[in-house]
Amino acid sequence: xxxxxxxxxxxxxxxxxxxxxxxxxxxxxxxxxxxxxxxxxxxxxxxxxxxxxxxxxxxxxxxxxxxxxxxxxxxxxxxxxxxxxxxxxxxxxxxxxxxxxxxxxxxxxxxxxxxxxxxxxxxxxxxxxxxxxxxxxxxxxxxxxxxxxxxxxxxxxxxxxxxxxxxxxxxxxxxxxxxxxxxxxxxxxxxxxxxxxxxxxxxxxxxxxxxxxxxxxxxxxxxxxxxxxxxxxxxxxxxxxxxxxxxxxxxxxxxx
Numbered sequence: 001x002x003x004x005x006x007x008x009x010x011x012x013x014x015x016x017x018x019x020x021x022x023x024x025x026x027x028x029x030x031x032x033x034x035x036x037x038x039x040x041x042x043x044x045x046x047x048x049x050x051x052x053x054x055x056x057x058x059x060x061x062x063x064x065x066x067x068x069x070x071x072x073x074x075x076x077x078x079x080x081x082x083x084x085x086x087x088x089x090x091x092x093x094x095x096x097x098x099x100x101x102x103x104x105x106x107x108x109x110x111x112x113x114x115x116x117x118x119x120x121x122x123x124x125x126x127x128x129x130x131x132x133x134x135x136x137x138x139x140x141x142x143x144x145x146x147x148x149x150x151x152x153x154x155x156x157x158x159x160x161x162x163x164x165x166x167x168x169x170x171x172x173x174x175x176x177x178x179x180x181x182x183x184x185x186x187x188x189x190x191x192x193x194x195x196x197x198x199x200x201x202x203x204x205x206x207x208x209x210x211x212x213x214x215x216x217x218x219x220x221x222x223x224x225x226x227x228x229x230x231x232x233x234x235x236x237x238x239x240x241x242x243x244x245x246x247x248x249x250x251x252x253x254x255x256x
Contacts, residue, residue, distance in 0.1 A: 002246040003254045004201050005162065005220035006238060007031040007143065009063055009112065011049035012040035012072075025225035026052050028234045030250040031059045033110045033143070036091035039065030039073025046095060050102035059250035060104050061143065064091035065112030073113035074180075081128035084115070088132035096136075107252045108162065109133050110143035111150070120148035120176065130154040141251050146216035147175040162251050163217040165206070167197045167237060168224065173212040184209055190233050194240050197221055201246055220251060 010026065011034040012019045019040065026032060034049050035041030041049075053060045065073030067087065079087070092109065099106050111119055111129055119125040126149035133140050134157045144150025146163040154161045168187045170178040178185040187193045200206050200218040208214050225231045241248055 002201055002244075004218060004241065004246055004248060005030050005251045006223055006234070006241075006248055007033055007061075007110070007164070007220050008223050008225055008234070009033045009035070009110075011035045011045050011063070013045045014040055014042050014069065020226045021228070021231055022049060022225075023052055024231045025223075025234060026056045026058050028225070028231070028238050029058060029223065030248055031061060031107060031220065033061050033063035033108075033112075034095055035112070036062055036064045036095045038067045038087065038091055039069065039071075039112050043094075043098075046098040047101070050095075050098045050104060054102045054104055059107040059252060060095075060099055061106060061108035061110055061141075062092050062095045063110055063112050064088050065115050068114075073115065076114045076118060081124045084119075084125055085128040085132045088129055089136060092132065092136045106137065106140060107250065108141040108143050110164070116145065116150070117177070119150050120145045123149045123153060126150045126153035127156070130157045130159060134159055141255055143220055143251070145176070146218070160255050162219040162255050164220045164222055165197070165200045165216060165218040166222050168193045168233075170209045171206050171214055173208045173210050173214065175214050175216060178209050190236065193233070194237055197237060198240060198244050198246070201241070202244065219255060 006029045066077045130153045141160045142154035143162045151161045223234045
């Protein structure tokens with residue numbers, strides 16, 4: 001039996017601005033990565049997202065990013081490992097409060113955007129993130145890009161890890177994601193994306209944009225649901241995985 005988690009980045013609305021279709025997406029996923037107020041989200045949004053996750057029985061995790069609301073956390077910032085560690089601790093504490101108030105325990109941590117991508121290739125940043133998580137709660141799972149420093153540094157400090165793959169993103173030969181600024185970075189053909197996802201889960205491989213076969217482990221699939229067609233895409237992915245004999249469940253149920 002194959003097992004995989006379906007995760008989505010949620011709670012990214014802010015003030016008067018609504019981003020994403022969180023309620024519709026939560027109905028289709030097994031784990032939610034909730035923004036913690038630095039790249040997106042605010043206290044009311046965090047509280048509401050935690051409530052929705054509790055009602056749907058979806059596991060909740062922190063989605064901390066750079067302090068960059070204007071850039072949605074997608075701009076690289078020149079932050080030291082010491083600064084990154086402090087940013088992580090601050091955001092973990094914020095979401096923990098809302099999860100606890102909703103009667104939930106945090107399951108995992110997944111860095112957001114530029115912080116995620118930079119730490120995937122920078123061992124010092126990855127270690128800072130891992131240490132912050134381990135010092136906060138060493139039972140948490142660190143969710144990171146397959147074959148990245150995020151996973152190796154987390155394992156080095158004794159954390160459980162989950163290897164993340166992306167349903168609708170193209171890969172480079174080194175296993176990193178093709179930057180969004182490049183043509184072909186996002187896969188718009190739904191059936192192609194679903195077929196690639198099934199192969200990543202069952203065969204542990206994905207074809208890079210340049211044609212090479214890239215080995216990876218797929219513990220969790222990141223899916224996006226920020227428009228009605230994307231929500232339907234998430235629904236189709238889950239349906240296809242089930243038909244292919246893949247059990248969709250939260251990370252905490254199968255990550256040892």
